Amino acid sequence: MDWxxxxxxxxxxxxxxxxxxxxxxxxxAATYITIGSLTINQRDGNPGSVYQFFDDGTSVNALGLPNPGIDAIRHEAENMAEQAQGAGKHIRWSLAGFSVDEYVQLSEALFEHGRLELNLGCPNVWGDSGQKPIAAFDLDLMKAIITEVSRRMPGLFFDIKVSPYSDPSMIQRIADLVRDTQVLNIVTCNTFPNAIAYKDCKRALQTPNGYGGMAGNGLFPIALGQVAQFAEALGDEGPGIIGVGGINSGERVRAMNDAGATGIQIGTAFGEHGAGIFSDVLQELAAVT
Ligand SMILES: Cc1cc2nc3c(=O)[nH]c(=O)nc-3n(C[C@H](O)[C@H](O)[C@H](O)COP(=O)(O)O)c2cc1C
Structure with missing residues:
Protein backbone atom coordinates (compact mmCIF):
# COMPACT_ATOMS: atom_id res chain seq x y z
CA MET A 1 0.00 0.00 0.00
CA ASP A 2 1.29 3.45 -0.95
CA TRP A 3 0.38 5.69 1.98
CA ALA A 29 2.74 14.96 11.36
CA ALA A 30 -0.82 15.73 10.16
CA THR A 31 -1.22 16.35 6.44
CA TYR A 32 -3.86 19.05 7.03
CA ILE A 33 -5.41 21.10 9.81
CA THR A 34 -9.16 21.31 10.26
CA ILE A 35 -10.53 24.61 11.57
CA GLY A 36 -14.06 24.92 12.96
CA SER A 37 -16.83 24.14 12.68
CA LEU A 38 -17.42 27.78 11.82
CA THR A 39 -20.83 29.40 11.72
CA ILE A 40 -22.02 32.72 10.31
CA ASN A 41 -22.32 34.31 13.74
CA GLN A 42 -20.00 33.98 16.69
CA ARG A 43 -21.27 31.31 19.11
CA ASP A 44 -20.45 30.72 22.76
CA GLY A 45 -21.68 27.14 22.54
CA ASN A 46 -23.79 25.47 25.22
CA PRO A 47 -23.25 26.60 28.81
CA GLY A 48 -22.15 24.47 31.75
CA SER A 49 -20.64 21.00 31.69
CA VAL A 50 -20.58 19.90 28.04
CA TYR A 51 -17.74 17.35 27.74
CA GLN A 52 -17.20 14.03 29.45
CA PHE A 53 -14.29 11.68 28.75
CA PHE A 54 -14.40 8.17 30.17
CA ASP A 55 -11.46 5.96 31.12
CA ASP A 56 -12.37 3.55 28.33
CA GLY A 57 -11.58 6.27 25.74
CA THR A 58 -15.18 7.16 24.93
CA SER A 59 -16.30 10.80 24.93
CA VAL A 60 -19.69 12.47 25.04
CA ASN A 61 -19.84 16.16 24.17
CA ALA A 62 -22.40 18.86 23.59
CA LEU A 63 -20.16 21.83 22.93
CA GLY A 64 -22.71 23.23 20.46
CA LEU A 65 -20.32 24.74 17.92
CA PRO A 66 -18.52 27.44 19.92
CA ASN A 67 -16.51 29.49 17.41
CA PRO A 68 -15.55 33.10 16.63
CA GLY A 69 -17.87 33.36 13.60
CA ILE A 70 -17.01 33.78 9.95
CA ASP A 71 -16.15 37.49 9.98
CA ALA A 72 -13.45 37.04 12.62
CA ILE A 73 -11.90 34.12 10.74
CA ARG A 74 -12.20 35.63 7.27
CA HIS A 75 -9.44 38.12 8.11
CA GLU A 76 -7.12 35.41 9.41
CA ALA A 77 -7.80 32.86 6.70
CA GLU A 78 -5.20 33.89 4.14
CA ASN A 79 -2.46 34.10 6.74
CA MET A 80 -3.41 30.74 8.27
CA ALA A 81 -3.48 29.12 4.84
CA GLU A 82 0.01 30.48 4.11
CA GLN A 83 1.33 29.19 7.41
CA ALA A 84 -0.14 25.78 6.68
CA GLN A 85 1.38 25.80 3.22
CA GLY A 86 4.76 26.72 4.69
CA ALA A 87 4.47 23.65 6.91
CA GLY A 88 3.61 21.44 3.92
CA LYS A 89 -0.05 21.19 4.88
CA HIS A 90 -3.36 22.76 3.94
CA ILE A 91 -6.34 24.03 5.88
CA ARG A 92 -9.70 22.32 5.88
CA TRP A 93 -12.48 24.69 6.85
CA SER A 94 -15.34 22.95 8.60
CA LEU A 95 -18.53 24.90 7.98
CA ALA A 96 -21.86 24.59 9.78
CA GLY A 97 -24.80 26.52 8.36
CA PHE A 98 -28.32 26.71 9.72
CA SER A 99 -29.82 27.07 6.22
CA VAL A 100 -28.87 26.35 2.62
CA ASP A 101 -27.91 29.98 2.14
CA GLU A 102 -25.65 29.96 5.17
CA TYR A 103 -23.69 27.02 3.75
CA VAL A 104 -23.29 29.04 0.54
CA GLN A 105 -22.15 32.17 2.40
CA LEU A 106 -19.66 30.23 4.52
CA SER A 107 -18.27 28.41 1.48
CA GLU A 108 -17.93 31.65 -0.50
CA ALA A 109 -16.03 33.24 2.37
CA LEU A 110 -13.36 30.55 2.60
CA PHE A 111 -13.07 28.40 -0.52
CA GLU A 112 -10.04 30.34 -1.77
CA HIS A 113 -8.08 29.53 1.39
CA GLY A 114 -8.24 25.76 1.60
CA ARG A 115 -10.60 22.81 1.28
CA LEU A 116 -14.13 22.84 2.56
CA GLU A 117 -15.89 20.32 4.77
CA LEU A 118 -19.61 20.98 5.11
CA ASN A 119 -20.63 19.69 8.53
CA LEU A 120 -24.11 18.24 8.08
CA GLY A 121 -24.07 16.19 11.26
CA CYS A 122 -23.89 18.36 14.38
CA PRO A 123 -26.43 17.06 16.93
CA ASN A 124 -25.76 19.57 19.69
CA VAL A 125 -27.65 22.76 18.88
CA TRP A 126 -30.83 23.67 20.70
CA GLY A 127 -32.98 26.68 19.80
CA ASP A 128 -36.24 28.11 21.13
CA SER A 129 -38.20 25.28 19.52
CA GLY A 130 -35.97 22.50 20.80
CA GLN A 131 -33.14 20.52 19.24
CA LYS A 132 -32.24 21.71 15.75
CA PRO A 133 -32.73 19.08 13.06
CA ILE A 134 -29.59 17.32 11.80
CA ALA A 135 -29.18 17.93 8.06
CA ALA A 136 -27.50 14.55 7.55
CA PHE A 137 -30.85 12.80 8.22
CA ASP A 138 -32.78 14.93 5.73
CA LEU A 139 -31.95 13.86 2.18
CA ASP A 140 -33.88 16.72 0.57
CA LEU A 141 -32.00 19.29 2.64
CA MET A 142 -28.67 17.61 1.91
CA LYS A 143 -29.46 17.66 -1.78
CA ALA A 144 -30.41 21.34 -1.60
CA ILE A 145 -27.15 22.25 0.19
CA ILE A 146 -24.97 20.26 -2.23
CA THR A 147 -26.82 21.59 -5.27
CA GLU A 148 -26.76 25.24 -4.21
CA VAL A 149 -23.11 25.31 -3.09
CA SER A 150 -22.18 23.62 -6.39
CA ARG A 151 -24.31 26.00 -8.46
CA ARG A 152 -22.84 29.10 -6.80
CA MET A 153 -19.25 27.81 -6.99
CA PRO A 154 -19.03 25.81 -10.21
CA GLY A 155 -15.93 23.65 -10.40
CA LEU A 156 -15.40 23.73 -6.63
CA PHE A 157 -15.03 20.30 -5.09
CA PHE A 158 -15.91 20.01 -1.42
CA ASP A 159 -16.40 17.41 1.29
CA ILE A 160 -19.50 16.65 3.32
CA LYS A 161 -19.44 15.25 6.84
CA VAL A 162 -22.34 13.10 7.92
CA SER A 163 -23.71 11.44 11.04
CA PRO A 164 -23.46 7.68 11.66
CA TYR A 165 -26.46 5.86 10.12
CA SER A 166 -28.07 2.85 11.73
CA ASP A 167 -30.27 2.38 8.63
CA PRO A 168 -28.08 0.89 5.88
CA SER A 169 -30.48 2.12 3.18
CA MET A 170 -29.65 5.72 4.14
CA ILE A 171 -26.03 5.04 3.22
CA GLN A 172 -27.07 3.74 -0.19
CA ARG A 173 -29.32 6.75 -0.77
CA ILE A 174 -26.57 9.19 0.18
CA ALA A 175 -24.12 7.37 -2.10
CA ASP A 176 -26.64 7.76 -4.93
CA LEU A 177 -27.11 11.44 -4.05
CA VAL A 178 -23.42 12.38 -4.17
CA ARG A 179 -22.35 10.32 -7.18
CA ASP A 180 -21.40 12.59 -10.11
CA THR A 181 -21.65 15.76 -8.02
CA GLN A 182 -19.00 18.18 -6.76
CA VAL A 183 -18.70 16.20 -3.53
CA LEU A 184 -15.08 15.08 -3.35
CA ASN A 185 -15.14 13.09 -0.10
CA ILE A 186 -17.66 11.84 2.41
CA VAL A 187 -16.38 12.29 5.94
CA THR A 188 -17.89 9.62 8.14
CA CYS A 189 -18.75 10.12 10.84
CA ASN A 190 -19.77 12.86 13.22
CA THR A 191 -20.78 11.92 16.76
CA PHE A 192 -23.65 9.51 17.48
CA PRO A 193 -26.49 11.86 18.50
CA ASN A 194 -28.23 12.07 21.87
CA ALA A 195 -26.09 9.79 23.97
CA ILE A 196 -26.06 10.27 27.74
CA ALA A 197 -22.86 10.43 29.78
CA TYR A 198 -23.80 8.90 33.13
CA LYS A 199 -21.24 9.58 35.85
CA ASP A 200 -21.38 9.64 39.67
CA CYS A 201 -25.02 8.55 39.55
CA LYS A 202 -26.14 11.44 37.39
CA ARG A 203 -26.20 12.75 33.85
CA ALA A 204 -22.92 14.58 33.38
CA LEU A 205 -23.86 17.06 30.64
CA GLN A 206 -25.99 20.12 31.40
CA THR A 207 -27.97 20.02 28.17
CA PRO A 208 -31.66 19.15 27.74
CA ASN A 209 -31.94 15.59 29.10
CA GLY A 210 -28.14 15.52 29.38
CA TYR A 211 -27.87 14.64 25.71
CA GLY A 212 -24.60 14.86 23.79
CA GLY A 213 -22.82 13.26 20.85
CA MET A 214 -20.88 10.07 21.51
CA ALA A 215 -17.37 9.63 20.07
CA GLY A 216 -14.00 8.14 20.88
CA ASN A 217 -13.32 4.45 21.46
CA GLY A 218 -16.96 3.43 21.56
CA LEU A 219 -17.59 4.91 18.13
CA PHE A 220 -14.78 3.05 16.36
CA PRO A 221 -16.66 -0.15 15.35
CA ILE A 222 -19.57 1.97 14.14
CA ALA A 223 -17.36 4.38 12.16
CA LEU A 224 -15.48 1.46 10.61
CA GLY A 225 -18.79 -0.06 9.57
CA GLN A 226 -19.90 3.26 8.07
CA VAL A 227 -16.71 3.48 6.00
CA ALA A 228 -17.11 -0.10 4.76
CA GLN A 229 -20.76 0.45 3.83
CA PHE A 230 -20.04 3.72 2.02
CA ALA A 231 -17.18 2.05 0.14
CA GLU A 232 -19.50 -0.72 -0.98
CA ALA A 233 -22.30 1.68 -1.91
CA LEU A 234 -20.06 4.13 -3.79
CA GLY A 235 -17.93 1.66 -5.71
CA ASP A 236 -14.67 2.66 -7.39
CA GLU A 237 -16.00 5.71 -9.23
CA GLY A 238 -17.51 7.56 -6.29
CA PRO A 239 -16.10 10.23 -4.00
CA GLY A 240 -13.38 9.30 -1.52
CA ILE A 241 -14.16 8.38 2.07
CA ILE A 242 -12.54 9.90 5.13
CA GLY A 243 -12.93 7.72 8.20
CA VAL A 244 -13.34 9.35 11.61
CA GLY A 245 -14.47 7.89 14.91
CA GLY A 246 -12.40 6.36 17.69
CA ILE A 247 -9.11 6.36 15.81
CA ASN A 248 -6.23 6.34 18.27
CA SER A 249 -3.74 3.79 16.94
CA GLY A 250 -1.91 2.74 13.80
CA GLU A 251 -3.89 -0.47 13.66
CA ARG A 252 -7.13 1.53 13.52
CA VAL A 253 -5.78 3.69 10.69
CA ARG A 254 -4.98 0.51 8.83
CA ALA A 255 -8.45 -0.88 9.55
CA MET A 256 -10.02 2.26 8.08
CA ASN A 257 -7.88 1.99 4.99
CA ASP A 258 -8.66 -1.71 4.61
CA ALA A 259 -12.37 -0.79 4.77
CA GLY A 260 -12.00 1.73 1.95
CA ALA A 261 -10.99 5.04 3.55
CA THR A 262 -8.70 7.33 1.56
CA GLY A 263 -7.88 9.30 4.69
CA ILE A 264 -8.70 9.57 8.38
CA GLN A 265 -9.29 12.18 11.03
CA ILE A 266 -8.69 12.07 14.77
CA GLY A 267 -10.98 13.91 17.17
CA THR A 268 -11.25 12.74 20.79
CA ALA A 269 -7.71 11.33 20.90
CA PHE A 270 -6.39 14.59 19.45
CA GLY A 271 -8.27 16.54 22.11
CA GLU A 272 -6.98 14.29 24.89
CA HIS A 273 -3.38 13.77 23.74
CA GLY A 274 -2.59 16.77 21.55
CA ALA A 275 -0.91 16.97 18.16
CA GLY A 276 1.68 14.29 19.00
CA ILE A 277 -1.06 11.72 18.32
CA PHE A 278 -0.39 12.00 14.57
CA SER A 279 3.25 10.91 14.75
CA ASP A 280 2.29 8.23 17.29
CA VAL A 281 -0.30 6.61 15.03
CA LEU A 282 1.94 6.95 11.96
CA GLN A 283 4.78 5.15 13.74
CA GLU A 284 2.39 2.42 14.80
CA LEU A 285 1.02 2.27 11.27
CA ALA A 286 4.48 1.56 9.92
CA ALA A 287 4.65 -1.45 12.25
CA VAL A 288 1.32 -2.93 11.08
CA THR A 289 1.65 -2.43 7.33
C1 LIG B 1 -15.36 18.02 21.90
C2 LIG B 1 -15.82 17.73 20.51
C3 LIG B 1 -16.23 18.78 19.69
C4 LIG B 1 -16.66 18.51 18.38
N1 LIG B 1 -17.03 19.55 17.56
C5 LIG B 1 -17.31 19.30 16.25
C6 LIG B 1 -17.54 20.38 15.34
O1 LIG B 1 -17.51 21.55 15.69
N2 LIG B 1 -17.80 20.04 14.03
C7 LIG B 1 -17.83 18.75 13.59
O2 LIG B 1 -18.03 18.51 12.39
N3 LIG B 1 -17.59 17.73 14.44
C8 LIG B 1 -17.33 17.98 15.73
N4 LIG B 1 -17.06 16.94 16.58
C9 LIG B 1 -17.07 15.57 16.05
C10 LIG B 1 -15.66 15.13 15.67
O3 LIG B 1 -15.13 15.97 14.66
C11 LIG B 1 -15.66 13.68 15.19
O4 LIG B 1 -16.46 13.55 14.04
C12 LIG B 1 -16.18 12.71 16.25
O5 LIG B 1 -15.79 13.12 17.54
C13 LIG B 1 -15.67 11.30 16.00
O6 LIG B 1 -14.27 11.27 16.05
P1 LIG B 1 -13.46 10.82 17.37
O7 LIG B 1 -14.07 9.53 17.83
O8 LIG B 1 -12.04 10.68 16.93
O9 LIG B 1 -13.66 11.89 18.39
C14 LIG B 1 -16.67 17.18 17.90
C15 LIG B 1 -16.27 16.13 18.75
C16 LIG B 1 -15.86 16.40 20.04
C17 LIG B 1 -15.44 15.24 20.91
Whole structure:
Protein backbone atom coordinates (compact mmCIF):
# COMPACT_ATOMS: atom_id res chain seq x y z
CA MET A 1 0.00 0.00 0.00
CA ASP A 2 1.29 3.45 -0.95
CA TRP A 3 0.38 5.69 1.98
CA UNK A 4 1.70 8.90 0.39
CA UNK A 5 -1.75 9.98 -0.80
CA UNK A 6 -3.49 8.94 2.44
CA UNK A 7 -4.55 12.06 4.36
CA UNK A 8 -4.47 12.45 8.14
CA UNK A 9 -5.83 15.45 10.01
CA UNK A 10 -7.57 16.56 13.18
CA UNK A 11 -11.34 16.22 13.19
CA UNK A 12 -13.45 19.37 13.47
CA UNK A 13 -14.27 20.81 16.86
CA UNK A 14 -10.85 21.26 18.36
CA UNK A 15 -9.08 24.17 16.60
CA UNK A 16 -11.20 27.27 16.06
CA UNK A 17 -8.58 29.71 14.77
CA UNK A 18 -5.00 30.89 15.31
CA UNK A 19 -3.37 30.06 18.64
CA UNK A 20 -1.39 27.38 20.44
CA UNK A 21 -3.36 24.41 19.12
CA UNK A 22 -3.01 25.66 15.56
CA UNK A 23 0.74 26.17 16.06
CA UNK A 24 1.08 22.66 17.52
CA UNK A 25 -0.81 21.23 14.55
CA UNK A 26 1.48 23.12 12.15
CA UNK A 27 4.45 21.27 13.67
CA UNK A 28 2.69 17.90 13.76
CA ALA A 29 2.74 14.96 11.36
CA ALA A 30 -0.82 15.73 10.16
CA THR A 31 -1.22 16.35 6.44
CA TYR A 32 -3.86 19.05 7.03
CA ILE A 33 -5.41 21.10 9.81
CA THR A 34 -9.16 21.31 10.26
CA ILE A 35 -10.53 24.61 11.57
CA GLY A 36 -14.06 24.92 12.96
CA SER A 37 -16.83 24.14 12.68
CA LEU A 38 -17.42 27.78 11.82
CA THR A 39 -20.83 29.40 11.72
CA ILE A 40 -22.02 32.72 10.31
CA ASN A 41 -22.32 34.31 13.74
CA GLN A 42 -20.00 33.98 16.69
CA ARG A 43 -21.27 31.31 19.11
CA ASP A 44 -20.45 30.72 22.76
CA GLY A 45 -21.68 27.14 22.54
CA ASN A 46 -23.79 25.47 25.22
CA PRO A 47 -23.25 26.60 28.81
CA GLY A 48 -22.15 24.47 31.75
CA SER A 49 -20.64 21.00 31.69
CA VAL A 50 -20.58 19.90 28.04
CA TYR A 51 -17.74 17.35 27.74
CA GLN A 52 -17.20 14.03 29.45
CA PHE A 53 -14.29 11.68 28.75
CA PHE A 54 -14.40 8.17 30.17
CA ASP A 55 -11.46 5.96 31.12
CA ASP A 56 -12.37 3.55 28.33
CA GLY A 57 -11.58 6.27 25.74
CA THR A 58 -15.18 7.16 24.93
CA SER A 59 -16.30 10.80 24.93
CA VAL A 60 -19.69 12.47 25.04
CA ASN A 61 -19.84 16.16 24.17
CA ALA A 62 -22.40 18.86 23.59
CA LEU A 63 -20.16 21.83 22.93
CA GLY A 64 -22.71 23.23 20.46
CA LEU A 65 -20.32 24.74 17.92
CA PRO A 66 -18.52 27.44 19.92
CA ASN A 67 -16.51 29.49 17.41
CA PRO A 68 -15.55 33.10 16.63
CA GLY A 69 -17.87 33.36 13.60
CA ILE A 70 -17.01 33.78 9.95
CA ASP A 71 -16.15 37.49 9.98
CA ALA A 72 -13.45 37.04 12.62
CA ILE A 73 -11.90 34.12 10.74
CA ARG A 74 -12.20 35.63 7.27
CA HIS A 75 -9.44 38.12 8.11
CA GLU A 76 -7.12 35.41 9.41
CA ALA A 77 -7.80 32.86 6.70
CA GLU A 78 -5.20 33.89 4.14
CA ASN A 79 -2.46 34.10 6.74
CA MET A 80 -3.41 30.74 8.27
CA ALA A 81 -3.48 29.12 4.84
CA GLU A 82 0.01 30.48 4.11
CA GLN A 83 1.33 29.19 7.41
CA ALA A 84 -0.14 25.78 6.68
CA GLN A 85 1.38 25.80 3.22
CA GLY A 86 4.76 26.72 4.69
CA ALA A 87 4.47 23.65 6.91
CA GLY A 88 3.61 21.44 3.92
CA LYS A 89 -0.05 21.19 4.88
CA HIS A 90 -3.36 22.76 3.94
CA ILE A 91 -6.34 24.03 5.88
CA ARG A 92 -9.70 22.32 5.88
CA TRP A 93 -12.48 24.69 6.85
CA SER A 94 -15.34 22.95 8.60
CA LEU A 95 -18.53 24.90 7.98
CA ALA A 96 -21.86 24.59 9.78
CA GLY A 97 -24.80 26.52 8.36
CA PHE A 98 -28.32 26.71 9.72
CA SER A 99 -29.82 27.07 6.22
CA VAL A 100 -28.87 26.35 2.62
CA ASP A 101 -27.91 29.98 2.14
CA GLU A 102 -25.65 29.96 5.17
CA TYR A 103 -23.69 27.02 3.75
CA VAL A 104 -23.29 29.04 0.54
CA GLN A 105 -22.15 32.17 2.40
CA LEU A 106 -19.66 30.23 4.52
CA SER A 107 -18.27 28.41 1.48
CA GLU A 108 -17.93 31.65 -0.50
CA ALA A 109 -16.03 33.24 2.37
CA LEU A 110 -13.36 30.55 2.60
CA PHE A 111 -13.07 28.40 -0.52
CA GLU A 112 -10.04 30.34 -1.77
CA HIS A 113 -8.08 29.53 1.39
CA GLY A 114 -8.24 25.76 1.60
CA ARG A 115 -10.60 22.81 1.28
CA LEU A 116 -14.13 22.84 2.56
CA GLU A 117 -15.89 20.32 4.77
CA LEU A 118 -19.61 20.98 5.11
CA ASN A 119 -20.63 19.69 8.53
CA LEU A 120 -24.11 18.24 8.08
CA GLY A 121 -24.07 16.19 11.26
CA CYS A 122 -23.89 18.36 14.38
CA PRO A 123 -26.43 17.06 16.93
CA ASN A 124 -25.76 19.57 19.69
CA VAL A 125 -27.65 22.76 18.88
CA TRP A 126 -30.83 23.67 20.70
CA GLY A 127 -32.98 26.68 19.80
CA ASP A 128 -36.24 28.11 21.13
CA SER A 129 -38.20 25.28 19.52
CA GLY A 130 -35.97 22.50 20.80
CA GLN A 131 -33.14 20.52 19.24
CA LYS A 132 -32.24 21.71 15.75
CA PRO A 133 -32.73 19.08 13.06
CA ILE A 134 -29.59 17.32 11.80
CA ALA A 135 -29.18 17.93 8.06
CA ALA A 136 -27.50 14.55 7.55
CA PHE A 137 -30.85 12.80 8.22
CA ASP A 138 -32.78 14.93 5.73
CA LEU A 139 -31.95 13.86 2.18
CA ASP A 140 -33.88 16.72 0.57
CA LEU A 141 -32.00 19.29 2.64
CA MET A 142 -28.67 17.61 1.91
CA LYS A 143 -29.46 17.66 -1.78
CA ALA A 144 -30.41 21.34 -1.60
CA ILE A 145 -27.15 22.25 0.19
CA ILE A 146 -24.97 20.26 -2.23
CA THR A 147 -26.82 21.59 -5.27
CA GLU A 148 -26.76 25.24 -4.21
CA VAL A 149 -23.11 25.31 -3.09
CA SER A 150 -22.18 23.62 -6.39
CA ARG A 151 -24.31 26.00 -8.46
CA ARG A 152 -22.84 29.10 -6.80
CA MET A 153 -19.25 27.81 -6.99
CA PRO A 154 -19.03 25.81 -10.21
CA GLY A 155 -15.93 23.65 -10.40
CA LEU A 156 -15.40 23.73 -6.63
CA PHE A 157 -15.03 20.30 -5.09
CA PHE A 158 -15.91 20.01 -1.42
CA ASP A 159 -16.40 17.41 1.29
CA ILE A 160 -19.50 16.65 3.32
CA LYS A 161 -19.44 15.25 6.84
CA VAL A 162 -22.34 13.10 7.92
CA SER A 163 -23.71 11.44 11.04
CA PRO A 164 -23.46 7.68 11.66
CA TYR A 165 -26.46 5.86 10.12
CA SER A 166 -28.07 2.85 11.73
CA ASP A 167 -30.27 2.38 8.63
CA PRO A 168 -28.08 0.89 5.88
CA SER A 169 -30.48 2.12 3.18
CA MET A 170 -29.65 5.72 4.14
CA ILE A 171 -26.03 5.04 3.22
CA GLN A 172 -27.07 3.74 -0.19
CA ARG A 173 -29.32 6.75 -0.77
CA ILE A 174 -26.57 9.19 0.18
CA ALA A 175 -24.12 7.37 -2.10
CA ASP A 176 -26.64 7.76 -4.93
CA LEU A 177 -27.11 11.44 -4.05
CA VAL A 178 -23.42 12.38 -4.17
CA ARG A 179 -22.35 10.32 -7.18
CA ASP A 180 -21.40 12.59 -10.11
CA THR A 181 -21.65 15.76 -8.02
CA GLN A 182 -19.00 18.18 -6.76
CA VAL A 183 -18.70 16.20 -3.53
CA LEU A 184 -15.08 15.08 -3.35
CA ASN A 185 -15.14 13.09 -0.10
CA ILE A 186 -17.66 11.84 2.41
CA VAL A 187 -16.38 12.29 5.94
CA THR A 188 -17.89 9.62 8.14
CA CYS A 189 -18.75 10.12 10.84
CA ASN A 190 -19.77 12.86 13.22
CA THR A 191 -20.78 11.92 16.76
CA PHE A 192 -23.65 9.51 17.48
CA PRO A 193 -26.49 11.86 18.50
CA ASN A 194 -28.23 12.07 21.87
CA ALA A 195 -26.09 9.79 23.97
CA ILE A 196 -26.06 10.27 27.74
CA ALA A 197 -22.86 10.43 29.78
CA TYR A 198 -23.80 8.90 33.13
CA LYS A 199 -21.24 9.58 35.85
CA ASP A 200 -21.38 9.64 39.67
CA CYS A 201 -25.02 8.55 39.55
CA LYS A 202 -26.14 11.44 37.39
CA ARG A 203 -26.20 12.75 33.85
CA ALA A 204 -22.92 14.58 33.38
CA LEU A 205 -23.86 17.06 30.64
CA GLN A 206 -25.99 20.12 31.40
CA THR A 207 -27.97 20.02 28.17
CA PRO A 208 -31.66 19.15 27.74
CA ASN A 209 -31.94 15.59 29.10
CA GLY A 210 -28.14 15.52 29.38
CA TYR A 211 -27.87 14.64 25.71
CA GLY A 212 -24.60 14.86 23.79
CA GLY A 213 -22.82 13.26 20.85
CA MET A 214 -20.88 10.07 21.51
CA ALA A 215 -17.37 9.63 20.07
CA GLY A 216 -14.00 8.14 20.88
CA ASN A 217 -13.32 4.45 21.46
CA GLY A 218 -16.96 3.43 21.56
CA LEU A 219 -17.59 4.91 18.13
CA PHE A 220 -14.78 3.05 16.36
CA PRO A 221 -16.66 -0.15 15.35
CA ILE A 222 -19.57 1.97 14.14
CA ALA A 223 -17.36 4.38 12.16
CA LEU A 224 -15.48 1.46 10.61
CA GLY A 225 -18.79 -0.06 9.57
CA GLN A 226 -19.90 3.26 8.07
CA VAL A 227 -16.71 3.48 6.00
CA ALA A 228 -17.11 -0.10 4.76
CA GLN A 229 -20.76 0.45 3.83
CA PHE A 230 -20.04 3.72 2.02
CA ALA A 231 -17.18 2.05 0.14
CA GLU A 232 -19.50 -0.72 -0.98
CA ALA A 233 -22.30 1.68 -1.91
CA LEU A 234 -20.06 4.13 -3.79
CA GLY A 235 -17.93 1.66 -5.71
CA ASP A 236 -14.67 2.66 -7.39
CA GLU A 237 -16.00 5.71 -9.23
CA GLY A 238 -17.51 7.56 -6.29
CA PRO A 239 -16.10 10.23 -4.00
CA GLY A 240 -13.38 9.30 -1.52
CA ILE A 241 -14.16 8.38 2.07
CA ILE A 242 -12.54 9.90 5.13
CA GLY A 243 -12.93 7.72 8.20
CA VAL A 244 -13.34 9.35 11.61
CA GLY A 245 -14.47 7.89 14.91
CA GLY A 246 -12.40 6.36 17.69
CA ILE A 247 -9.11 6.36 15.81
CA ASN A 248 -6.23 6.34 18.27
CA SER A 249 -3.74 3.79 16.94
CA GLY A 250 -1.91 2.74 13.80
CA GLU A 251 -3.89 -0.47 13.66
CA ARG A 252 -7.13 1.53 13.52
CA VAL A 253 -5.78 3.69 10.69
CA ARG A 254 -4.98 0.51 8.83
CA ALA A 255 -8.45 -0.88 9.55
CA MET A 256 -10.02 2.26 8.08
CA ASN A 257 -7.88 1.99 4.99
CA ASP A 258 -8.66 -1.71 4.61
CA ALA A 259 -12.37 -0.79 4.77
CA GLY A 260 -12.00 1.73 1.95
CA ALA A 261 -10.99 5.04 3.55
CA THR A 262 -8.70 7.33 1.56
CA GLY A 263 -7.88 9.30 4.69
CA ILE A 264 -8.70 9.57 8.38
CA GLN A 265 -9.29 12.18 11.03
CA ILE A 266 -8.69 12.07 14.77
CA GLY A 267 -10.98 13.91 17.17
CA THR A 268 -11.25 12.74 20.79
CA ALA A 269 -7.71 11.33 20.90
CA PHE A 270 -6.39 14.59 19.45
CA GLY A 271 -8.27 16.54 22.11
CA GLU A 272 -6.98 14.29 24.89
CA HIS A 273 -3.38 13.77 23.74
CA GLY A 274 -2.59 16.77 21.55
CA ALA A 275 -0.91 16.97 18.16
CA GLY A 276 1.68 14.29 19.00
CA ILE A 277 -1.06 11.72 18.32
CA PHE A 278 -0.39 12.00 14.57
CA SER A 279 3.25 10.91 14.75
CA ASP A 280 2.29 8.23 17.29
CA VAL A 281 -0.30 6.61 15.03
CA LEU A 282 1.94 6.95 11.96
CA GLN A 283 4.78 5.15 13.74
CA GLU A 284 2.39 2.42 14.80
CA LEU A 285 1.02 2.27 11.27
CA ALA A 286 4.48 1.56 9.92
CA ALA A 287 4.65 -1.45 12.25
CA VAL A 288 1.32 -2.93 11.08
CA THR A 289 1.65 -2.43 7.33
C1 LIG B 1 -15.36 18.02 21.90
C2 LIG B 1 -15.82 17.73 20.51
C3 LIG B 1 -16.23 18.78 19.69
C4 LIG B 1 -16.66 18.51 18.38
N1 LIG B 1 -17.03 19.55 17.56
C5 LIG B 1 -17.31 19.30 16.25
C6 LIG B 1 -17.54 20.38 15.34
O1 LIG B 1 -17.51 21.55 15.69
N2 LIG B 1 -17.80 20.04 14.03
C7 LIG B 1 -17.83 18.75 13.59
O2 LIG B 1 -18.03 18.51 12.39
N3 LIG B 1 -17.59 17.73 14.44
C8 LIG B 1 -17.33 17.98 15.73
N4 LIG B 1 -17.06 16.94 16.58
C9 LIG B 1 -17.07 15.57 16.05
C10 LIG B 1 -15.66 15.13 15.67
O3 LIG B 1 -15.13 15.97 14.66
C11 LIG B 1 -15.66 13.68 15.19
O4 LIG B 1 -16.46 13.55 14.04
C12 LIG B 1 -16.18 12.71 16.25
O5 LIG B 1 -15.79 13.12 17.54
C13 LIG B 1 -15.67 11.30 16.00
O6 LIG B 1 -14.27 11.27 16.05
P1 LIG B 1 -13.46 10.82 17.37
O7 LIG B 1 -14.07 9.53 17.83
O8 LIG B 1 -12.04 10.68 16.93
O9 LIG B 1 -13.66 11.89 18.39
C14 LIG B 1 -16.67 17.18 17.90
C15 LIG B 1 -16.27 16.13 18.75
C16 LIG B 1 -15.86 16.40 20.04
C17 LIG B 1 -15.44 15.24 20.91
Missing amino acids: SSFSIGNAAGFIKGPGQQFNDALRS
